[in-house]
Amino acid sequence: MAHRIAVIAGDGIGTEVMPEGIRALEAAAKRFNIDLEFTTFEFGSCDYYLEHGQMMPDDWFEQLKDFDALFYGAVGWPEKVPDHISLWGSLLQFRRRFDQYINLRPCKLMPGIQSPLAGRKPGDIDFYVVRENTEGEYSSIGGKMFEGTEREIVIQETVMSRTGVDRVLKYAFDLAQTRPRKKLTSATKSNGISITMPYWDERVLEMAKQYPDISVDKFHIDILTANFVLHPDWFDVVVGSNLFGDILSDLGPACTGTIGIAPSANINPEGKFPSLFEPVHGSAPDIAGKGIANPIGQIWSGAMMLEHLGYKEAADAMVTAIENVLSEGDSQVVTRDVGGQGTTESLGRAIADTI
Amino acid sequence: MAHRIAVIAGDGIGTEVMPEGIRALEAAAKRFNIDLEFTTFEFGSCDYYLEHGQMMPDDWFEQLKDFDALFYGAVGWPEKVPDHISLWGSLLQFRRRFDQYINLRPCKLMPGIQSPLAGRKPGDIDFYVVRENTEGEYSSIGGKMFEGTEREIVIQETVMSRTGVDRVLKYAFDLAQTRPRKKLTSATKSNGISITMPYWDERVLEMAKQYPDISVDKFHIDILTANFVLHPDWFDVVVGSNLFGDILSDLGPACTGTIGIAPSANINPEGKFPSLFEPVHGSAPDIAGKGIANPIGQIWSGAMMLEHLGYKEAADAMVTAIENVLSEGDSQVVTRDVGGQGTTESLGRAIADTI
Ligand SMILES: CC(C)[C@H](C(=O)O)[C@@H](O)C(=O)O
Numbered sequence: 001m002a003h004r005i006a007v008i009a010g011d012g013i014g015t016e017v018m019p020e021g022i023r024a025l026e027a028a029a030k031r032f033n034i035d036l037e038f039t040t041f042e043f044g045s046c047d048y049y050l051e052h053g054q055m056m057p058d059d060w061f062e063q064l065k066d067f068d069a070l071f072y073g074a075v076g077w078p079e080k081v082p083d084h085i086s087l088w089g090s091l092l093q094f095r096r097r098f099d100q101y102i103n104l105r106p107c108k109l110m111p112g113i114q115s116p117l118a119g120r121k122p123g124d125i126d127f128y129v130v131r132e133n134t135e136g137e138y139s140s141i142g143g144k145m146f147e148g149t150e151r152e153i154v155i156q157e158t159v160m161s162r163t164g165v166d167r168v169l170k171y172a173f174d175l176a177q178t179r180p181r182k183k184l185t186s187a188t189k190s191n192g193i194s195i196t197m198p199y200w201d202e203r204v205l206e207m208a209k210q211y212p213d214i215s216v217d218k219f220h221i222d223i224l225t226a227n228f229v230l231h232p233d234w235f236d237v238v239v240g241s242n243l244f245g246d247i248l249s250d251l252g253p254a255c256t257g258t259i260g261i262a263p264s265a266n267i268n269p270e271g272k273f274p275s276l277f278e279p280v281h282g283s284a285p286d287i288a289g290k291g292i293a294n295p296i297g298q299i300w301s302g303a304m305m306l307e308h309l310g311y312k313e314a315a316d317a318m319v320t321a322i323e324n325v326l327s328e329g330d331s332q333v334v335t336r337d338v339g340g341q342g343t344t345e346s347l348g349r350a351i352a353d354t355i
Numbered sequence: 356m357a358h359r360i361a362v363i364a365g366d367g368i369g370t371e372v373m374p375e376g377i378r379a380l381e382a383a384a385k386r387f388n389i390d391l392e393f394t395t396f397e398f399g400s401c402d403y404y405l406e407h408g409q410m411m412p413d414d415w416f417e418q419l420k421d422f423d424a425l426f427y428g429a430v431g432w433p434e435k436v437p438d439h440i441s442l443w444g445s446l447l448q449f450r451r452r453f454d455q456y457i458n459l460r461p462c463k464l465m466p467g468i469q470s471p472l473a474g475r476k477p478g479d480i481d482f483y484v485v486r487e488n489t490e491g492e493y494s495s496i497g498g499k500m501f502e503g504t505e506r507e508i509v510i511q512e513t514v515m516s517r518t519g520v521d522r523v524l525k526y527a528f529d530l531a532q533t534r535p536r537k538k539l540t541s542a543t544k545s546n547g548i549s550i551t552m553p554y555w556d557e558r559v560l561e562m563a564k565q566y567p568d569i570s571v572d573k574f575h576i577d578i579l580t581a582n583f584v585l586h587p588d589w590f591d592v593v594v595g596s597n598l599f600g601d602i603l604s605d606l607g608p609a610c611t612g613t614i615g616i617a618p619s620a621n622i623n624p625e626g627k628f629p630s631l632f633e634p635v636h637g638s639a640p641d642i643a644g645k646g647i648a649n650p651i652g653q654i655w656s657g658a659m660m661l662e663h664l665g666y667k668e669a670a671d672a673m674v675t676a677i678e679n680v681l682s683e684g685d686s687q688v689v690t691r692d693v694g695g696q697g698t699t700e701s702l703g704r705a706i707a708d709t710i
């Protein structure tokens with residue numbers, strides 16, 4: 001039976017890296033005999049917004065809910081549509097309505113990639129950031145008062161639920177159990193953010209009781225970001241709230257030099273709704289239209305999607321192909337950001353061929 | 356006329372580095388003919404809490420409010436008192452009640468200090484983080500509902516006021532104007548945190564109109580942390596909310612390798628209340644009692660205090676003394692964290708002597 005994949009390329013370089021993501025997936029599908037069926041959607045982009053006054057049609061949920069996965073490019077083009085409108089009208093809707101409560105991002109120092117950290121080699125950095133993806137600091141409750149006057153105030157509520165916190169912690173502990181080091185680090189800020197964050201800590205302690213084999217530590221987010229830079233080798237699985245996970249899952253890839261190529265998965269673990277796979281990089285309006293964007297983030301996200309669909313071997317083959325092409329580092333093939341003169345397409349083709 | 360300084364050493368290594376901070380200040384006072392009068396307080400420490408059931412006496416405000424400055428060590432010892440109690444009972448009270456709405460931290464790559472970032476030399480990194488220090492994410496409004504049940508939720512409100520936002524922005528723009536590059540970077544997350552953060556952006560745009568000579572940019576906090584690692588040379592003055600400023604002002608010093616020696620100032624610019632000067636490092640229970648803590652953060656904070664009191668020349672002399680002692684790097688003098696075998700006292704004395 002075919003796996004039905006909804007494809008939304010979005011904005012900017014999203015539209016350029018998407019074809020390479022699909023090319024690589026098709027290569028893997030062929031080699032491992034997987035039946036993938038891609039259906040492309042135009043909505044979820046700023047151009048769609050400019051034409052229709054909204055980011056997606058009213059029935060987007062109905063249109064997408066029965067797919068097996070969403071393969072997503074990047075959304076946002078601030079000169080066309082303010083970010084909080086484009087994002088809340090698309091990506092953040094998917095995460096919430098499809099209850100993709102896990103955002104998972106590997107941070108791995110890859111061969112051929114220069115880490116900005118002194119003296120770190122492939123193998124030195126290899127951890128996952130698990131981010132809560134539906135509640136917390138990204139709330140839609142709050143507002144403004146005394147608008148336009150000197151007394152103006154704005155308020156926004158952070159909301160954490162036991163359901164929301166426990167399920168992301170459970171996922172993170174389970175993931176830690178599959179890893180050789182069996183180590184979990186919790187991101188907190190309970191010394192300053194004195195209501196929600198002590199609650200988060202409390203739930204971590206509670207959950208830890210069920211996982212006596214996992215070694216657990218916690219850091220306040222300020223010193224944790226410092227430790228990503230100073231001691232990236234300390235980490236195995238790092239779990240954080242929506243905001244803290246967001247920060248750590250950009251900083252982590254930056255420390256591995258892979259911010260332009262890192263993948264991410266927005267997962268509904270129960271499979272009740274489709275999960276969504278997207279590169280960490282955004283739509284990058286500044287380099288859009290030049291054909292020089294690195295497609296690896298999109299391809300690697302495709303690998304995460306295959307793994308999610310149950311094809312671990314095929315996923316591994318895709319990641320190995322990425323590693324091999326990066327190791328070779330042929331300057332005619334790899335893109336500018338990793339030191340070559342290649343194009344989105346040359347790099348994408350090389351990876352697909354290797355698969 | 357004497358400047359009256361209230362001294363609160365606090366917990367852990369706070370009590371060890373404080374004498375060296377005072378030693379250096381006394382050396383500078385002598386050389387530059389400044390009259391400093393120190394008064395020591397025992398409260399504001401976890402031991403005080405264990406004895407009295409509160410971090411400070413009821414009349415702490417009265418006792419401290421007429422000092423010219425507070426010279427602070429570090430507070431917190433989680434095994435004795437939970438952090439959110441010790442911090443909200445002391446440091447965060449000072450910041451609020453004394454309206455120290457600016458938290459200022461220099462991030463500077465110093466001679467003799469190894470940056471964890473590849474290929475960065477002294478001079479490459481030199482910026483300030485200006486943090487809002489009284490409101491924002493560190494609010495005391497919120498609570499818990501359905502406690503102890505599956506439906507449990509906790510809510511905490513982020514509160515930003517026009518007064519609060521504008522005054523920190525004004526300080527940051529003014530600071531940028533004194534710097535050669537005249538550049539200001541705003542930390543935001545308006546694409547995800549959709550109520551307070553767009554407001555922050557709006558006020559930045561508004562304030563920028565009054566400073567046409569300052570070049571202004573903004574980054575979302577996730578990619579901003581990445582850029583601290585990838586492009587620390589981009590930054591000159593970085594301004595952020597209470598939480599974002601907190602994160603950036605630990606990450607910045609980490610990138611300059613100076614997390615153990617960085618200083619900070621909590622400033623009430625109008626001088627209506629005393630300002631507070633403290634090292635960035637915390638109380639570090641793990642190394643407390645061994646006499647090996649690096650006293651430079653405390654000494655450098657003392658320099659910021661002198662500058663605040665109007666003695667720029669004396670402050671510069673203190674910083675130069677720090678730089679000179681670090682450049683020499685005598686391993687019998689400097690502490691372990693910077694590659695030597697010296698003690699808190701040997702390093703403190705060397706700096707005082709150099710002054
Ligand atoms: C100890 C803690 C509450 C404090 C803060 O978050 O403000 C500290 O990290 C700081 O930056 O001074």
Ligand SMILES: CC(C)[C@H](C(=O)O)[C@@H](O)C(=O)O
Nearest residue numbers: 076087092246282546547577
């Ligand atoms: C674009 C933005 C709203 C989004 C987020 O903050 O979640 C992005 O940074 C991400 O991490 O996927």
